[in-house]
Amino acid sequence: MNVLWIFAHPEPRSLGGSLRDEGVHTLRERGDEVRESDLYAMKWNPVVDADDFGSAAESDRLIVGSTSKNAFRTGELSADIRAEQEKLAWADAVIVQFPLWWYGMPAILKGWFDRVFVKGFAYGVQRPDGRTARYGEGALAGKRAMVVLTAGAPEATIGPRGVNGEINDLLFPLQHGTLWYAGMSVLPPLTICGADRVSAEEYVAAAEALRERLRTLSTQDPIPFRHQNGGDYDDSLVLRDELAPGRSGIGVHIL
Template sequence: MRVLWLYAHPDPRSLNGALRDHGIAVLREHGHEVRESDLYAMGWDPVVRAADFAHDPAERMDVLTESERALNDGTLHPDIRAEQEKLLWSDTVVVQFPLWWFGMPAILKGWFDRLFVQGFAQGVLDPVTGRARRYGDGGLVGRRALVITTVGANAATTGPRGIHGDLDEVLFPLTHGTLWYSGMTPVAPFVVNGAVALSDDEYTDAATRLTERLVTLPDADPIPFRHQNGGDYDPHLVLRDDHAPGETGVGIHQATDGVHCGRTGGDTEAPR
């Protein structure tokens, strides 16, 4: 595998830092290539600005239009181009972060905001049909993605009946709305609960589990999200009535009902 390890934690001595170092070492020991994007260490600017697109700040800016123009004429800001090149080099992306306020740290959200410009990860059209390529197709198709996150809360409270909400649903905007939308194929997230007060034995267990996940990553089953253009959705992109009949919620966008027409293919962590 050619792995881009995307990492967002402000302290390399943290639990996340230890897991990152362990995970990258495991991948390299098994012959995989790894490139890193340590956003805090890089001083990554998460804010979309006119300068990203060599746009005159005195003029009104349409972000989608200007980002696509800059992509096509080679005037995207150099730090965006450098990160896009890493992403295009990879066939596997690891996205690692502590869960803060039920989402990614702002610096990581800003990485996606700045990189996933029109014509690169969104707004990619099928040249034959003219239809948007997204949700299982698109500019980043062919890449596997693994989310690694640490959570302060215990597993029961982030389960289906837990007060914090089911963690798969909390991560849905990332796994489905960002990774799957842009064409990447996400696998089940790797989660470490109880991160604020993890014991040495619990860390050893987490590291062992991470080793297993990374070693088996090339053959891991993807999350069975439905393809937008695979036949499961009507022309208005609403799930057809014969799929998950009578059900609602984000879970209906996984093909767990035995009918699937798609192609195969809170608590926050304190630094430790």
């Protein structure tokens, strides 16, 4: 497989950095091709800028969405964005690794998605029937994605009734709203909890859990998110009443 490993941590000697090294080594050892986007090491610019989209010659409107659409079609995107898109196009699977910061991803990683997942590349693709291809369909369909994260919180607190909420709820914006939205199949995340106080034994267990998940990267069942165009949603993209009756919230979008 061709695997793109996206890593968002400022310190390569951190727990996250060690796990990244383990993971990349594991993949290469079994014959996978690996390319990396180490965002801090690359000094990735996370801030969307008008310069990202070249000259707005086709439109004088200063609206990022419309400008980015034009820029992708006319090949005017910044070189750093195009390089990341080329890696994504090459990849069969993408690992997105980060420490959980304030219930989400570090800003540098959010800015990677903001700048790289532009209209026409990651979304905004029309199906032949005129519907928009998203949530399970779209430009990045056929690729797999898996989140690998470390979190300071103990495991129980990221459990079903834990104070931090469930991990798939915390990751809903990334896993459902970004990766699945763009068409990617999202594997269950690997979360290393209690990451601020990891003993030697716990590190060995975490590294083995990561290796196991990577060995089965191409065969694991993805999270069964509902397809937008699979019949579960009405024309307003609201889940039909007869599905998950009486329930609401994030969980209803998973079969």
